[in-house]
Amino acid sequence: MGLSVPCFFSFVRFLFCLCFLHHLAVSLHFASSMMQPLCHDDERSALLKFKQSISVDDFYCYDPFSSYPKVESWKLEGGNSSSSDCCSWDGIKCDEETGHVIKLDLYSSCLSGSINSTSTLFHLVHLQWLSLSYNFFNLSEIPATINNLSRLSHLNLSSSYISGQIPPQLLDLPNLVSLDLSDNSFIEVLGNQTYYLELRVPSLQNLVEKLTNLKVLNLDLVHISSPVPHMLANLSSLTYLSLQECGLQGEFPTKIFRLPNLSVLQLTGNSNLTGYLPEFERSSPLTVLAIGSCGFSGTIPSSLGNLTKLVHLDFSFSSFLGELPISIGNLASLKELDLQGCNFSGQISSSILGNLTQLDYLDLSQSHNKFSGQNSSSLPWIANNTRLKFLYLSNLNLVAIISTPAVEPINQKYPIRNEQPNPIG
Numbered sequence: 001m002g003l004s005v006p007c008f009f010s011f012v013r014f015l016f017c018l019c020f021l022h023h024l025a026v027s028l029h030f031a032s033s034m035m036q037p038l039c040h041d042d043e044r045s046a047l048l049k050f051k052q053s054i055s056v057d058d059f060y061c062y063d064p065f066s067s068y069p070k071v072e073s074w075k076l077e078g079g080n081s082s083s084s085d086c087c088s089w090d091g092i093k094c095d096e097e098t099g100h101v102i103k104l105d106l107y108s109s110c111l112s113g114s115i116n117s118t119s120t121l122f123h124l125v126h127l128q129w130l131s132l133s134y135n136f137f138n139l140s141e142i143p144a145t146i147n148n149l150s151r152l153s154h155l156n157l158s159s160s161y162i163s164g165q166i167p168p169q170l171l172d173l174p175n176l177v178s179l180d181l182s183d184n185s186f187i188e189v190l191g192n193q194t195y196y197l198e199l200r201v202p203s204l205q206n207l208v209e210k211l212t213n214l215k216v217l218n219l220d221l222v223h224i225s226s227p228v229p230h231m232l233a234n235l236s237s238l239t240y241l242s243l244q245e246c247g248l249q250g251e252f253p254t255k256i257f258r259l260p261n262l263s264v265l266q267l268t269g270n271s272n273l274t275g276y277l278p279e280f281e282r283s284s285p286l287t288v289l290a291i292g293s294c295g296f297s298g299t300i301p302s303s304l305g306n307l308t309k310l311v312h313l314d315f316s317f318s319s320f321l322g323e324l325p326i327s328i329g330n331l332a333s334l335k336e337l338d339l340q341g342c343n344f345s346g347q348i349s350s351s352i353l354g355n356l357t358q359l360d361y362l363d364l365s366q367s368h369n370k371f372s373g374q375n376s377s378s379l380p381w382i383a384n385n386t387r388l389k390f391l392y393l394s395n396l397n398l399v400a401i402i403s404t405p406a407v408e409p410i411n412q413k414y415p416i417r418n419e420q421p422n423p424i425g
């Protein structure tokens with residue numbers, strides 16, 4: 001018994017239908033990509049005016065590998081402005097449905113000049129994502145008109161040579177999820193003058209009260225010069241918090257260590273900031289904990305060993321008392337450990353550190369830590385650790401064995417292999 005005739009026909013029709021539907025889908029897709037709107041005239045003109053207001057200068061192409069002048073692709077085809085789709089220009093992304101410019105990424109684009117409130121950049125009111133990092137804005141202040149960009153969720157002005165007090169209008173961007181204003185601190189060598197961004201009035205407290213959706217906050221080197229507001233612990237979505245060398249004072253709110261999604265916490269170089277470590281839970285997502293050169297004190301809890309996701313740990317030049325807990329041997333993911341200038345009591349058993357098989361950076365210099373069995377073969381775990389690239393042991397009065405047969409006295413900082421150390425992970 002074969003297929004009955006009607007059944008055969010319906011099978012063919014089924015195939016036909018499938019083909020037809022597929023064809024229809026392809027044409028619809030084609031039509032929709034044809035219909036993707038071109039960029040809007042006013043936005044194209046705002047971009048071109050911004051390009052005119054700023055210079056492109058090879059001198060400010062900071063990164064020889066990734067810097068290039070993206071704005072050079074911003075031009076009108078044959079002088080006909082309505083045929084030039086700015087959505088296809090370098091560094092620009094438009095919304096697929098509305099054609100509005102929603103993303104402007106001019107990271108490391110060799111830009112130099114100043115930005116002020118007359119800049120047509122602030123006409124791009126649909127922007128959600130703006131990066132101007134790694135350019136030279138000649139110590140411009142952040143213009144108050146930044147609040148025209150009310151849809152911004154990501155703002156990155158790191159290393160862009162801006163300075164001055166951060167305007168209150170920056171806090172009127174309620175959708176901000178990621179804010180990076182780091183590394184804008186400069187010394188003018190000739191005039192012996194320093195320039196930096198400041199967050200005083202408004203303050204960090206004001207910022208934290210208004211930008212409650214932040215997940216990423218990097219204010220490294222911004223002059224904050226205040227205590228850390230307890231409200232910061234209310235930003236429960238934070239995943240990344242970096243406030244290095246901000247002149248922070250007072251006691252660091254311990255609750256912040258325990259924010260449920262906080263993966264990176266960097267506070268190094270706030271010498272007037274005091275604080276204590278909390279008990280850590282196994283569920284903690286911390287991968288980077290850098291609290292060196294601050295005034296943290298007290299003891300290091302044994303629950304440090306619960307931070308099994310930790311990759312970078314910096315306790316350098318802190319005032320912790322007592323012993324380094326044995327549980328540090330549980331930090332199996334640790335790649336960088338900086339205990340420079342620490343004075344733990346008791347002995348650090350080399351077998352603990354020997355457990356850290358992923359370690360490629362270890363700094364024990366200027367510390368008075370004692371290792372069990374200090375003699376010429378006291379650090380055999382180093383010989384077993386083939387990953388270790390940087391080992392600093394000055395003032396430890398040790399002889400270490402590195403890559404088995406070589407026995408070298410180590411009295412100064414030096415990289416074991418020929419690479420630059422990377423102090424901040």
Ligand SMILES: *[C@@H]1O[C@H](CO)[C@@H](O)[C@H](O)[C@H]1NC(C)=O
Pocket residue numbers: 053054113114115116117118
């Ligand atoms: C703003 O900057 C433009 C160039 O970027 C400059 O021509 C203009 O004079 C500046 N305006 C003010 C008020 O500083």
Ligand SMILES: *[C@@H]1O[C@H](CO)[C@@H](O)[C@H](O)[C@H]1NC(C)=O
Pocket residue numbers: 080081082083
């Ligand atoms: C400019 O381009 C548009 C769209 O491609 C076209 O309709 C118009 O005629 C052109 N104008 C000139 C002056 O070439």
Ligand SMILES: *[C@@H]1O[C@H](CO)[C@@H](O)[C@H](O)[C@H]1NC(C)=O
Pocket residue numbers: 112113114138
């Ligand atoms: C920076 O601004 C100063 C004046 O404040 C000006 O003399 C200098 O030419 C500017 N530099 C650049 C690269 O725009």
Ligand SMILES: *[C@@H]1O[C@H](CO)[C@@H](O)[C@H](O)[C@H]1NC(C)=O
Pocket residue numbers: 117119120122123124125145148
């Ligand atoms: C703010 O955006 C509106 C709408 O695009 C524009 O008309 C106005 O000039 C912008 N203001 C500034 C200061 O750029």
Ligand SMILES: *[C@@H]1O[C@H](CO)[C@@H](O)[C@H](O)[C@H]1NC(C)=O
Pocket residue numbers: 107131133134156157158178179180216218
């Ligand atoms: C800001 O831009 C710089 C340079 O591209 C990048 O390294 C940094 O991660 C960015 N910051 C954020 C928060 O994405």
Ligand SMILES: *[C@@H]1O[C@H](CO)[C@@H](O)[C@H](O)[C@H]1NC(C)=O
Pocket residue numbers: 192
């Ligand atoms: C710069 O100024 C500081 C104090 O303001 C001073 O200690 C330092 O010696 C000066 N450096 C030079 C090179 O003039």
Ligand SMILES: *[C@@H]1O[C@H](CO)[C@@H](O)[C@H](O)[C@H]1NC(C)=O
Pocket residue numbers: 231234
């Ligand atoms: C911050 O969170 C605490 C509870 O964790 C709450 O009691 C307090 O009201 C919050 N503060 C603000 C201003 O929301």
Ligand SMILES: *[C@@H]1O[C@H](CO)[C@@H](O)[C@H](O)[C@H]1NC(C)=O
Pocket residue numbers: 236237238260261
């Ligand atoms: C923490 O991250 C998880 C997974 O990304 C997310 O579901 C949760 O809402 C976040 N918690 C907070 C308080 O943002």
Ligand SMILES: *[C@@H]1O[C@H](CO)[C@@H](O)[C@H](O)[C@H]1NC(C)=O
Pocket residue numbers: 247248270271272
């Ligand atoms: C620490 O506090 C002292 C005394 O208030 C002050 O002189 C010093 O500048 C502060 N240091 C930093 C890095 O803020």
Ligand SMILES: *[C@@H]1O[C@H](CO)[C@@H](O)[C@H](O)[C@H]1NC(C)=O
Pocket residue numbers: 280281282283302303304305306327
């Ligand atoms: C954290 O570590 C401590 C001590 O090492 C341990 O007693 C505790 O059970 C751990 N807590 C969790 C939640 O893993």
Ligand SMILES: *[C@@H]1O[C@H](CO)[C@@H](O)[C@H](O)[C@H]1NC(C)=O
Pocket residue numbers: 326327328329330332351352355
């Ligand atoms: C070494 O690590 C293993 C698991 O990775 C752990 O069970 C053991 O307790 C650690 N030993 C020391 C001395 O920390």
Ligand SMILES: *[C@@H]1O[C@H](CO)[C@@H](O)[C@H](O)[C@H]1NC(C)=O
Pocket residue numbers: 351354380381384
């Ligand atoms: C070094 O590795 C060898 C061979 O795997 C092992 O027998 C020895 O115990 C290790 N030494 C240390 C200190 O981990």
